[in-house]
Structures are given as C-alpha cells and as structure tokens.
Amino acid sequence: MTNTGPAVSTYGLDRHAVRNFDTAYWNLDAPALYEMSVRRGDGVIAPGGALVVQTGQHTGRSPKDKFIVDEPSTSGSIAWGDVNVAMTAENYVRLYSKVQAHFQRRDLFVQDVYAGADPEYRLRARVVSESPWHSLFARNMFIQPPLAELADFVPDFTVLHAPYLHADPATDGTNSECFVVVNFAERVVIIGGTIYAGEIKKSIFSILNYLLPERDVLPMHCSANIGAGGDAAIFFGLSGTGKTTISADGNRTLIGDDEHGWSDGGVFNFEGGCYAKVINLSAQAEPEIYATTHRFGTVLENVVMDPLSRQLDFDDGSLTENTRASYPIDFIPNVAENGRGGQPKNIVMLTADAFGVLPPISELSAEQAMYHFLSGYTARVAGTEKGVTEPKATFSTCFGAPFMPRHPSVYAGMLGDKIRKSGAKCWLVNTGWTGGAYGTGQRMSIAHTRAMVRAALDGKLAGVNTVRHPDFGLLIPQNCPEVPSDVLDPRLTWADKSSYDQTARDLTKRFATNFKQFEPYVDERIKAAGIHEAA
Numbered sequence: 001m002t003n004t005g006p007a008v009s010t011y012g013l014d015r016h017a018v019r020n021f022d023t024a025y026w027n028l029d030a031p032a033l034y035e036m037s038v039r040r041g042d043g044v045i046a047p048g049g050a051l052v053v054q055t056g057q058h059t060g061r062s063p064k065d066k067f068i069v070d071e072p073s074t075s076g077s078i079a080w081g082d083v084n085v086a087m088t089a090e091n092y093v094r095l096y097s098k099v100q101a102h103f104q105r106r107d108l109f110v111q112d113v114y115a116g117a118d119p120e121y122r123l124r125a126r127v128v129s130e131s132p133w134h135s136l137f138a139r140n141m142f143i144q145p146p147l148a149e150l151a152d153f154v155p156d157f158t159v160l161h162a163p164y165l166h167a168d169p170a171t172d173g174t175n176s177e178c179f180v181v182v183n184f185a186e187r188v189v190i191i192g193g194t195i196y197a198g199e200i201k202k203s204i205f206s207i208l209n210y211l212l213p214e215r216d217v218l219p220m221h222c223s224a225n226i227g228a229g230g231d232a233a234i235f236f237g238l239s240g241t242g243k244t245t246i247s248a249d250g251n252r253t254l255i256g257d258d259e260h261g262w263s264d265g266g267v268f269n270f271e272g273g274c275y276a277k278v279i280n281l282s283a284q285a286e287p288e289i290y291a292t293t294h295r296f297g298t299v300l301e302n303v304v305m306d307p308l309s310r311q312l313d314f315d316d317g318s319l320t321e322n323t324r325a326s327y328p329i330d331f332i333p334n335v336a337e338n339g340r341g342g343q344p345k346n347i348v349m350l351t352a353d354a355f356g357v358l359p360p361i362s363e364l365s366a367e368q369a370m371y372h373f374l375s376g377y378t379a380r381v382a383g384t385e386k387g388v389t390e391p392k393a394t395f396s397t398c399f400g401a402p403f404m405p406r407h408p409s410v411y412a413g414m415l416g417d418k419i420r421k422s423g424a425k426c427w428l429v430n431t432g433w434t435g436g437a438y439g440t441g442q443r444m445s446i447a448h449t450r451a452m453v454r455a456a457l458d459g460k461l462a463g464v465n466t467v468r469h470p471d472f473g474l475l476i477p478q479n480c481p482e483v484p485s486d487v488l489d490p491r492l493t494w495a496d497k498s499s500y501d502q503t504a505r506d507l508t509k510r511f512a513t514n515f516k517q518f519e520p521y522v523d524e525r526i527k528a529a530g531i532h533e534a535a
Contacts, residue, residue: 007150020104030297036132043133048294052305053133058194059302059320063402065178074184079407091173099190102165109135112153113142115204117339118268126155137197137299140326143272157187165192205259210405218262218414221400223247224255232267232341233457236399237350238378242431244276248288254335269339279323281314285446288332298327343422346457354379354391356433356441357504359490361452362474366419367529369426374412374518391438395514409521427456435493451482471504
C-alpha cells in the first residue's frame with residue numbers, strides 16, 4: 001500500500017477499513033487527474049480543454065436504488081417510504097465488505113473537501129473513488145480546504161465510491177446492481193454499480209438535509225445570487241426548470257447554482273462548483289455557462305463529441321437528455337468568493353409547466369409559497385415514452401423529494417418561519433410552455449423570463465396592478481418592463497380559450513389530489529392557498 005499526493009491525511013484509509021489497495025492518490029489537482037483519466041481511456045479532451053466522459057447505462061440518478069440503513073440512532077426521524085427506503089444493517093455490512101474487497105489491489109483517488117461555505121455549519125467530507133475523473137468531479141463540486149488543513153483532515157462523512165462494483169440483488173437486498181447507501185450511524189456512504197457522478201454530490205446533499213434542521217438551518221435545493229445592493233435571492237426548482245440558467249445573471253453575483261443552507265446569518269452555498277444541465281446549450285442564450293464548457297478543468301458528462309472534428313454537439317441527446325457540465329464555481333464571472341449572502345429578499349419558485357397554463361410570473365403570499373413548496377410541481381415532457389403524447393405532472397415536495405430524509409413538513413415549517421422573519425417576497429415563475437401545452441404552444445422565452453425575474457428582484461413589480469388567476473389564486477402583474485403585456489396572462493396566449501380553461505381546471509385537480517398527503521400537517525390557511533374553491 002502506497003500513499004502519495006500533495007496532501008496525505010494522517011487519518012488514513014485504514015480508519016475506514018480500506019486496506020491492501022495498490023496506491024492511494026491524495027488530493028490530486030486537475031492536471032494529474034486529467035492525465036490519469038486519459039491514460040486509462042476514461043475520457044478525452046475537447047477543444048478548449050474540457051474532459052469529456054460517458055457514464056454508460058446510468059445517465060442520471062437511480063432513485064429506486066437509494067437506501068438508508070435502518071439503525072436506532074436515526075430510525076425515528078427518517079420519513080420512511082418510497083423515497084427513503086430502509087436497508088438492514090446486515091445487508092449494509094455485506095455491501096461494505098464487498099466495497100472493501102473491490103478496492104484491494106486497485107489505485108484509489110481521495111479528495112478531502114468541505115461541504116458548506118459557512119464555517120459554522122460545514123461538513124468535512126472525504127470522497128474515495130477508484131476513478132480519477134470522479135475524483136476531479138468531487139474536487140470541482142465541493143470546497144477545497146487550504147493545503148495546510150489537509151494533513152490532519154478528519155472527515156465527518158466518507159463516501160466510498162466503487163462505480164464498477166455491481167451488487168447482487170438476490171443476496172445484497174438491493175433492487176438492482178446499483179446501490180447508494182447512507183449509514184448515519186457509521187457516517188459513511190457507499191456507492192456502486194453506477195458511473196453517473198451526480199450520485200456523489202446528491203449523497204452529501206442528503207446528509208446535510210438530515211443534519212442541518214437540528215441546527216435550525218433550512219437545507220434547500222435551490223440556486224442563489226446577490227444584487228448590487230446586497231439583496232440575496234433564492235431560486236427553487238427541479239431539474240430542467242432553470243435554476244442554473246436564471247441565477248447565472250451577469251448583473252448579479254452568483255452564490256451557487258444548486259444547494260444552499262438558510263441560517264440566521266443568511267444564505268450559504270453547500271458546494272464549490274456547478275453541475276449544469278447542458279442539453280441544447282447555446283452561447284447566445286447562456287453565455288456564462290457555455291464558456292465553461294470550453295475550459296480546462298470542466299468535466300462534460302455524456303456530451304456528444306464528433307470523433308473526427310472533435311466538435312461538441314450540445315443539441316445531441318442520443319446518449320441522454322441529461323447531459324451535464326461540472327466546473328468550479330469561479331469559472332462563472334462575478335461569483336461570491338465566500339459563497340455566502342445575507343437574508344433573502346426574494347424567493348423564486350421555478351416550474352416548467354408543460355401544460356402551458358401557469359402564469360410566467362406571479363406573486364405568492366407566504367401561505368401560497370408553503371403550498372407550492374410542499375407541492376414542488378413541474379411537468380415532464382414524455383416524448384421518449386412509447387404511446388405517451390401528453391405532458392406528465394410531477395410533484396417533488398420541497399423541490400427535491402429524493403434528497404429529503406425527514407418529513408416534508410419539517411422543511412416547509414422552517415421555510416414558513418424564515419419567510420415571516422425575513423419578510424421575503426415570494427414569486428412563482430413558469431419557465432415552461434405558453435400559448436398551449438407541449439406540442440401546441442412554445443417554450444417560454446428565456447429573455448422574457450430573465451426580464452420578469454429581474455423586474456421582481458429589482459422591485460419594479462411593486463405597486464403594479466395585478467389580476468388574480470381564477471383557478472390558482474395567483475396574483476399576476478398586468479405589466480412588466482421589457483415584456484409584452486399579452487405574455488403575462490397565460491389565457492390570452494391560447495387561441496382556444498375554452499381549452500385553456502379546461503386544462504387549467506384539470507391541473508388544479510392534480511394539485512389538490514397531490515396535496516391531500518400534506519393536509520394533516522398544515523393549517524387551514526395553507527390548505528386554502530393552493531387553488532380557488534371554484535376550481
């Protein structure tokens with residue numbers, strides 16, 4: 001066993017019962033990890049310097065393969081069910097032993113990092129992987145401690161990442177060959193059977209989502225930025241709704257694009273990098289993100305590159321629609337160097353409504369904000385599913401149900417308290433379809449969405465006349481700078497008004513049906529906040 005690298009911790013891999021490996025490379029930087037990835041055939045270098053990799057069968061997260069070990073210290077506070085699935089301690093021990101055996105006689109790559117820009121709440125995380133490009137991914141996505149702190153680095157949580165190790169469902173208690181298992185008692189995550197790198201970052205996010213509420217910190221699946229006057233804004237949203245795109249605004253300072261905490265001291269980024277979805281990326285619509293895809297240090301997951309011209313094709317979704325770019329956050333111009341901001345002045349909830357009935361922007365009361373936070377609505381386009389031609393409503397509570405170990409009411413209650421204390425204004429923004437549902441209407445203009453969000457954050461919608469949506473009860477501004485007034489009312493954009501009315505009523509019924517699960521945990525004002533009685 002050999003340990004080498006710029007900073008080898010005295011708290012070695014033997015503390016994790018990882019022994020008999022070949023060489024452990026500690027805290028290597030991007031050039032060294034590039035070299036090893038290319039030498040092993042795991043990646044190729046694109047024009048501009050990005051490392052292009054493919055993840056094989058798994059091109060996204062595997063939510064049905066995620067488990068939490070059922071053990072006494074945490075069992076009573078986990079919201080067990082379809083999202084948080086229990087694994088027995090015996091099956092965990094068996095899988096952990098397989099990971100240990102798999103690591104023997106292999107090179108390992110270790111990154112010791114921080115999760116959490118606020119020193120008071122940060123988590124010391126160690127990521128041990130058999131893959132050099134996954135080590136680069138971890139280095140990109142989390143916060144790098146000063147070199148002097150690495151020699152005695154002791155992790156609070158350790159991720160053992162074995163992407164090429166497959167579980168046996170018959171004996172290991174898994175649903176497939178893939179597994180992502182969190183053990184809060186042992187403070188360990190084991191990952192295997194999937195090359196998709198997003199499992200690493202989301203496992204750390206899930207851990208913070210469990211730990212931080214006990215410290216009165218609300219963990220959030222959101223992006224965040226700061227205006228010129230120091231006003232912070234947060235942007236909730238599921239994948240594909242525009243968190244990264246909308247928050248990367250050249251007129252505002254970016255805090256982070258995906259995961260944050262909200263404490264009494266303000267908002268802070270959990271990460272040190274961005275993991276942007278890049279399907280159909282263009283230099284015109286998203287120049288800051290596009291520029292990162294042509295830089296050394298960026299990892300491009302499943303982006304198609306022509307083998308002869310070596311040109312990247314961001315419009316090619318043949319490998320997956322979930323193409324991704326992982327890059328350090330300072331690749332984006334105008335970022336908050338300390339990853340922190342003050343108390344949010346504005347809260348924006350993003351949804352990509354493929355039914356085309358929600359307004360492009362509307363103001364929410366505090367009760368409506370909690371209703372929509374618990375609902376976590378967006379709509380998926382189902383074009384790849386045989387026989388399905390209509391959009392699918394998706395409700396992911398707290399805009400991040402797969403990562404929330406506690407009951408959703410815990411997070412919603414904290415959000416309500418923080419909205420009341422901060423006085424933050426709340427907005428619902430539809431980045432989806434207008435003029436009709438998917439297949440008839442068209443996608444909302446990014447330029448219009450940016451203009452509406454900018455007007456909301458700059459206070460230019462304060463005092464503007466509003467009209468209440470007849471089905472959802474949302475307050476729709478009747479005018480907005482740089483946006484045609486007929487864009488603001490979704491009904492006016494439909495040629496068939498009766499079809500709009502029917503589609504809107506149908507969607508309110510989906511909301512109501514979904515919300516029944518939360519009614520025992522909220523008061524009457526929140527129950528009544530989602531839709532009008534007439535709906």
